Amino acid sequence: MHPASLDSPTRPPAHRAARAAALFCVPSLLLLLLVALEWKPLISLDEGIARTTHRWAVADPGLTRASRILTDWVWDPWTMRALCAVTVLWLAARGARRLALWFAGTCVAASVVQQALKAAVDRPRPVWSDPVDSAHYAAFPSGHAMTAAVVCGMLLWLLRLYGVGRTAWRAAVTLAVLSVTGVGVTRVWLGVHWPTDVLGGWLLGALTVALAVTTYAYGPGRHGASGS
Numbered sequence: 478m479h480p481a482s483l484d485s486p487t488r489p490p491a492h493r494a495a496r497a498a499a500l501f502c503v504p505s506l507l508l509l510l511l512v513a514l515e516w517k518p519l520i521s522l523d524e525g526i527a528r529t530t531h532r533w534a535v536a537d538p539g540l541t542r543a544s545r546i547l548t549d550w551v552w553d554p555w556t557m558r559a560l561c562a563v564t565v566l567w568l569a570a571r572g573a574r575r576l577a578l579w580f581a582g583t584c585v586a587a588s589v590v591q592q593a594l595k596a597a598v599d600r601p602r603p604v605w606s607d608p609v610d611s612a613h614y615a616a617f618p619s620g621h622a623m624t625a626a627v628v629c630g631m632l633l634w635l636l637r638l639y640g641v642g643r644t645a646w647r648a649a650v651t652l653a654v655l656s657v658t659g660v661g662v663t664r665v666w667l668g669v670h671w672p673t674d675v676l677g678g679w680l681l682g683a684l685t686v687a688l689a690v691t692t693y694a695y696g697p698g699r700h701g702a703s704g705s
Contacts, residue, residue, distance in 0.1 A: 494694055498687035505680040512617050512673055523594050523671040527603050531668040534609045541609050543661040552660035554624040558584065561628050562636070576693075583689040587627040587682070591620055594681070603668050612669035619670045619678035622661045626682025629653035634690055659680075666697060 510520050534541045550556065561584045568577035595615040602616040636649055661675035 494690035501684035526672045557624045557628040567624045567669040569573035587685045610667035619674040621679025622675045623682040625660045627658045
């Protein structure tokens with residue numbers, strides 16, 4: 478079964494993806510600007526939330542241990558990238574080579590943008606006298622949050638493109654929401670990211686997916702995926 482057109486009545490039209498991209502662009506750029514300029518009200522809010530969640534994490538070692546397992550193994554960016562790789566291979570095996578390349582290109586582009594923004598903003602991570610976890614490199618945006626948002630968002634769109642059944646769709650949405658939300662919460666809970674790092678990762682991830690869907694919808698071969 479080949480994926481149908483994005484203009485099919487059973488799937489969101491292409492112009493909706495373009496509108497979503499425009500919608501996510503504004504808060505993404507605004508948050509990026511405020512973080513880069515170290516806007517004091519935002520920094521104070523970040524610090525207040527981070528201090529509270531860190532205090533809870535120290536007081537609840539069992540939940541903290543579970544959070545580390547989830548963030549380091551289940552929702553780790555490399556786990557998400559492996560899921561992306563499996564999907565690309567599956568698409569290629571079905572003859573959807575153009576779609577496979579587009580899917581892989583989107584995930585690679587997201588990683589490049591993520592790392593470039595980290596280097597450009599160069600935001601320090603939270604520092605604690607009694608840390609419960611550690612992480613390296615710059616903080617904004619959260620790589621875990623952005624990668625999960627991109628991969629889960631792309632997989633959901635791919636399921637719609639292939640006309641997955643209602644029950645499977647609801648299960649996939651539930652799992653995606655749980656994963657994207659959960660990985661963000663664990664990063665803040667473990668004290669390795671500020672809340673706005675996670676929010677930035679979510680927004681930029683959603684923007685990436687919206688732009689990717691728009692590009693696919695208006696690009697060549699949008700009515701099929703079997704060509705080379």
